Amino acid sequence: xxxxxxxxxxxxxxxxxxxxxxxxxxxxxxxxxxxxxxxxxxxxxxxxxxxxxxxxxxxxxxxxxxxxxxxxxxxxx
Amino acid sequence: xxxxxxxxxxxxxxxxxxxxxxxxxxxxxxxxxxxxxxxxxxxxxxxxxxxxxxxxxxxxxxxxxxxxxxxxxxxxxxxxxxxxxxxxxxxxxxxxxxxxxxxxxxxxxxxxxxxxxxxxxxxxxxxxxxxxxxxxxxxxxxxxxxxxxxxxxxxxxxxxxxxxxxxxxxxxxxxxxxxxxxxxxxxxxxxxxxxxxxxxxxxxxxxxxxxxxxxxxxxxxxxxxxxxxxxxxxxxxxxxxxxxxxxxxxxxxxxxxxxxxxxxxxxxxxxxxxxxxxxxxxxxxxxxxxxxxxxxxxxxxxxxxxxxx
Numbered sequence: 001x002x003x004x005x006x007x008x009x010x011x012x013x014x015x016x017x018x019x020x021x022x023x024x025x026x027x028x029x030x031x032x033x034x035x036x037x038x039x040x041x042x043x044x045x046x047x048x049x050x051x052x053x054x055x056x057x058x059x060x061x062x063x064x065x066x067x068x069x070x071x072x073x074x075x076x077x
Numbered sequence: 078x079x080x081x082x083x084x085x086x087x088x089x090x091x092x093x094x095x096x097x098x099x100x101x102x103x104x105x106x107x108x109x110x111x112x113x114x115x116x117x118x119x120x121x122x123x124x125x126x127x128x129x130x131x132x133x134x135x136x137x138x139x140x141x142x143x144x145x146x147x148x149x150x151x152x153x154x155x156x157x158x159x160x161x162x163x164x165x166x167x168x169x170x171x172x173x174x175x176x177x178x179x180x181x182x183x184x185x186x187x188x189x190x191x192x193x194x195x196x197x198x199x200x201x202x203x204x205x206x207x208x209x210x211x212x213x214x215x216x217x218x219x220x221x222x223x224x225x226x227x228x229x230x231x232x233x234x235x236x237x238x239x240x241x242x243x244x245x246x247x248x249x250x251x252x253x254x255x256x257x258x259x260x261x262x263x264x265x266x267x268x269x270x271x272x273x274x275x276x277x278x279x280x281x282x283x284x285x286x287x288x289x290x291x292x293x294x295x296x297x298x299x300x301x302x303x304x305x306x307x308x309x310x311x312x313x314x315x316x317x318x319x320x321x322x323x324x325x326x327x328x329x330x331x332x333x334x335x336x337x338x339x340x341x342x343x344x345x346x347x348x349x350x351x352x353x354x355x356x357x358x359x360x361x362x363x364x365x366x367x368x369x370x371x372x373x374x375x376x377x378x379x380x381x382x383x384x385x386x
Contacts, residue, residue, distance in 0.1 A: 007219040009241075011116050011133050018137075033219035049220050049290070050207035062207070067154060 012064040085189030087113020089355025091139035092372030098146035109156035188353040192318035201285030209291025214238035230315035236260035344375035
């Protein structure tokens, strides 16, 4: 399961979602601007406040790190 | 071997790629990040003919154009690290190397690697990065709902950040180290209207403090000479941009700010066969529309140069 914590204005979040769509990766989005519970969850999991935070089966990625994501999701471009 | 290698992923790079691909030059774009500064702008109101305003959409449209033209884009972490040359039957071949040691070869190069945010260089800045310290208001402003934040820098970027933050935060300080807020009067007026912003001039940042996250900043009031501490939850740094030109030292002439010096007519750099466009250059204005125009100009001039060599 892929979870992504986002804000509506964050471009790297949009890049990450575009990347998921492009590679048919299903994801669950949590908007931490509105969802305070998700925000707390994101901060406690990652120990920081930058978005996006992406959780791939418990592996945490901070920011849109395409190479690391490709590795975890077994995507070869 | 490519006819032209374009370094960068913003408007200048994309525009150069569109023009060179339409001239049937085999074109490779190498960038650490697609989209450049334009993609971070939520509102672009001065790009003629583009009504959607959203900078990310503008860049995605450009990307669609380069993709449709068959331009290859190589995204590589940290971009190009080194440019060198070798002789091939009296013609110079350019060799570009990325951080992972991958090598790319081209008959010409267009540099469009743009700029990145300047750092403050005070204690706590690195330690609290993404723990209250950020360089991207567009990305992170919504996380500071109901909080107190400081924007460092009273230029246009700083004021735009403050304006965005004033939609979410309870209190916004704008700190400027000189004796005047330099950003547009229109934005200053809007900020004054909102009533949430306090401007502090002659304020020199000294330190960012916190435990797990930022909880205060220390600045020196240059008028009185006193150091003061402000309790804040976030620090947005907006003190200008520096060129991504470290890898060009010894390759072509740079000016005192590290920008690539170009011929305004041809976009040629001091190194024959290397052209440059957009914010990385000493072009007089840094705007998306200008970067796009400069990219086109560099590509057309590069095409002519390739044909005559």
